[in-house]
Amino acid sequence: MPTFRNLNRSAYRCSLYEAQDLLVQIDDVDLIYVEPSRCFRFMETWQRRLIYRDVSKRLAYVNPGLKPVTLTREYDLFIAVCQNYWDLLYINAITNWESHCKTSVCWFDELWVVDLPRAKYWLGALKRFDHIFIGCSGTTGPLSDAISQTCRWLPGAVDAVLFSPYPNPPRRAVDVYSIGRRWDGIHRELVREAAHGDMFYMYDTFVEMAEMKVHDFQQHRSMLANLAKRSRYFLVAPAKMDCPEETQGQVELGYRYFEGAAAGAVMIGQAPSCEAFREIFPWPDVVTPIQTDGSDIIPTLAALDSDRATVAAIGRRNAAEALLRHDWVYRWREILRAAGIEPSPRLLARERYLKDLADLAFDAAKT
DSSP states (O other): OEEOTTTOOBGGGHHHHHHHHHHHHHSOOOOEEOOBOTTHHHHHHHHHHHGGGOTTOOGGGSOOSBOOBOOOSOEEEEEEEESSGGGHHHHTTBTTHHHHEEEEEEEESOOOGGGTTTTHHHHGGGGGOSEEEESOGGGHHHHHHHHTSOEEEOOOOBOHHHHOOOSSOOOOOEEEEOOSSOOHHHHHHHHHHHHHSSOOEEOOOSTTGGGSBOSOHHHHHHHHHHHHTTEEEEEEOOTTTTOHHHHTTOOOOOHHHHHHHHTTOEEEEOOOSSHHHHHHOOSTTSEEEOOTTSTTHHHHHHHHHTOHHHHHHHHHHHHHHHHHHOBHHHHHHHHHHHTTOOOOHHHHHHHHHHHHHHHHHHHHTTO
């Protein structure tokens, strides 16, 4: 499994690096660190510009200045984890993977239907793979049609053990936690309340926070998890909710739902209006709805604060259900099943541990 963490340390990529590390923990995996050469940035920039005019459709198979890697042993499975379609270029650094791997999988995290015409010169490279997974549920059908190959939806997830407040729930010192994109009206009301009251409102102060580079992605995820499981309320919204020109009405889940639920916080905001969300978050009170203009955020928080027992029950249920449904191990199991590979003893052991933690959450509700 190649990893691109030495090429790009943007914050928005850290979730998939987390997923890769978990697979390394639960199975026998060679993680291949793809490394840049001195000409990489120059070559990549020009290749990405020229590929949109490439009538030969061959540039998508050219190494964009990465140090070549030659496989020297035989593998049951090759897994390419791509944040977006231009990551396909990085796979070209592995010169001979097709002849050394019995089966292959490409897992795309993000690809919107509106981007398919623009991505047409890249997507032919997907035909090299036996199995294709996509993180945007609404894209599976159009992408399958575009490349004449069946693609399957694979939702996001989280290291649920890292994010879980169990077995030793910490004190929830943060009142409201907001990460990344936000509705201006909600943010304005919370800032005002925090300035004049006792509320501790934690939020990003950077523009394009997701594009910020992290020193260490594991520390970044650990910090986020520690803050989330110490927060009472966690703001959520559909993916790219403030960029309608980029989504063109397509509604998808963002990672905040997995992180907030796993942390055992009460999620407030908007639930995605799509069948995918209802399918994988089927339990009650997953998201407490609020208006995007912020007009009801303070009364909603006051009502929740007045019923601490209900708030505690919602948090426990969120944490327990996330442990049973939304750890990365369940996503890897789907990929391995498609590739015809039996789950390893370590994978099964993690699933048992996740169930034990979930039992702690459910038992806490009885005491």
